Amino acid sequence: MQSYLEYLDQHGSRFLDGTLITIQQTIIAGLLAIAISLVVGLMKLSSHKVIRWPAIGYIEFFRGTSLLVQLYWIFFVLPLFGITFEKFTAGFIAVGLNLGAYGAELVRGSIQSVPRGQYEAALALNMSPYKRMKRIIFPQALLIMLPPWGNLLIELLKGTALVSLIAVADLMFEAKQINGSTFLSAESFGTALIIYYLMARLVISPAMRAFEKYWAKKMGRFANHA
Amino acid sequence: MLEWKWAYSLEILPRLLSAAVNTLIAAGIGYLIALVVGLVFALLQRTGVRPVTFIVREIVEFIRSTPLVVQIFFVFYVGPQFGIRLSPWASGMIAIGLHYASYLSEVYRAGLDNVPKGQWEACKALNLNPVKTYFRIIIPQAIPPSLPAMGNYLISIFKDTPMLSVIGVAELVHTATTIGTETYRYVEPYTLVGLIFLAISLPAAFGLRRFEAWVARYFGMTK
């Protein structure tokens, strides 16, 4: 215990630096994923093939391959096409694009599970398609999709650990570096695991649950989670 | 600037395909571990012994909310620190198996919870002992509805195997990287790896959807 405290004292600031990078990656990739989910999820619901098919292609491609492969491809191969990203940027783009594909399916699924009568009622009131979605369908769909979004954001946080493999100095990267110089593997990777766990359990989960509760209340329903 | 070299692609393809076999083996072994350990996790959470339930629940939560790649490093490097040396394959299989065991335990848990209460009562009324109740009556009913989710995790585990490259398991991504460093060409290896992944996971996902429909038809009937 004593020695672990010394270890933390010595390397704590590096863990902190790494954690900050991980948080940045998570937030930026998260925003990207949410934006992509909304656009691609709605596109997949379109009745026009021209709009629907690119969405299907996007979802199937990013869910069909590995995040790590996508990351390497964006970082190592795209530059050869003249598209070069700085490693930090390549990191959140890969994570955001990948999780966005999963998010798009959540958006689509939850919109489809809003009872059809709601859509018909909005139509009968002569609301425009945009108004129907924004005022009637989406608010109800959001209530359905929030719990799985909580899980997806934890997956996203976990996904950001891979950006260390293209040398972004995130939490995982720092843990590996410290391990390399101290050979205290249990301490190095163990500390990283605990920090990841705390971020997932004490930040993402409670925040999402609070948002769920808020939204359920706003929708006039009681939050229903076990 | 960029050109795709067909001859080079053809030259490295056999190496990548044999690495793909390693990837499939890794996914298969990892999945088998996950299936068994996941069931153990799920059953331990139902023992009714409070501390056991609590501890297993926390372990599952912990494994599920932390990155697999860190867990792989952890398992690989922590052993030697205490004098246990595990091969990359062994540590990789342990890490990925445990990671997915935590997911599968949730699938089993949901499946077990969904078996109607009346089934338990009928077992009691017929005096079946707890082991027989689980293995002959409850688990056979819990599995079919869980099959689609279980299949999804098989595909997920397959897509997560590239993480094993970080400790030197010669699966697809590791092999592609090796080829890349040997030849200074990354376009073909990484692109081919992506295509191989698509070539396996898209048909698998399609097959799974067919299987799901079959399960619904076949087992829906006996419900």
Next chain:
Amino acid sequence: MNEPDFPIKLESGAPMVRFAKVRKSYGELTVLDDLDFDVQKNEIVSIIGPSGSGKTTVLRMLMTLEQIDHGVIYVDGEPLTHMGKNGKLVRANNRYVRSMRSKIGMVFQHFNLFPHMTALQNCMEAPVQVLGMSKQEASDRSEELLQMVGLEDKIHQHPARLSGGQQQRVAIARALAMRPEILLFDEVTSALDPEVIGEVLGVIRQLAAEHNLTMIMVTHQMGFAREISDRVCFFYDGKIEEQGSPTKLFDNPENERTRQFLSAVLDAG
């Protein structure tokens, strides 16, 4: 827990089932209130009463699906919920309960057949797995029982392919396959379509005629209760409000609540 006021064993000639001061509550709600209730060997007893009166709880306790809070239940003179240890009554352990449970069978409102097994497999399961009967013997006996309930042509069907009435008849055969001495029927026709109730009642009637089984049934079928019961008990608020022969209870109820209940259900029926 010690139950000093209760004997460890009842004297010979004791009833088949005895509830002695049995109490059960869920939080604030008292379901059974110091219930005393005896059933003689081979007696057929119907339990009627409004919902929430505790009548189903009686059966579920006898089947050990529910714990009791206070009191003792005896089956065939031996305690069911408790066991004797060093001259005292203590809560029964699992092993003891399992040995006692073999005397009792139950047919449920919602059948609770095993959906992944055929009618025959449903009946064979417990005899083979619990009693250790050979598969051949269990199969022969199960076929016989399925024939008795009129389902000889359905023995290889899964429950989902059977009507509600057929499923309930399989459930009766399954319970009988364990050769219980006491058979409990918990609203066995409540989940059935009206047109198939008759076939299930027919099977029970046949069992009743043989009169070599103690039967306790919770039912809403007043006509049927009257027809086959030796005794009818009217439950109200966790107590037996009135009991007696069917003719007495249905034709000359003494209790005001019994009269109200009967006139309500008979009008509705």
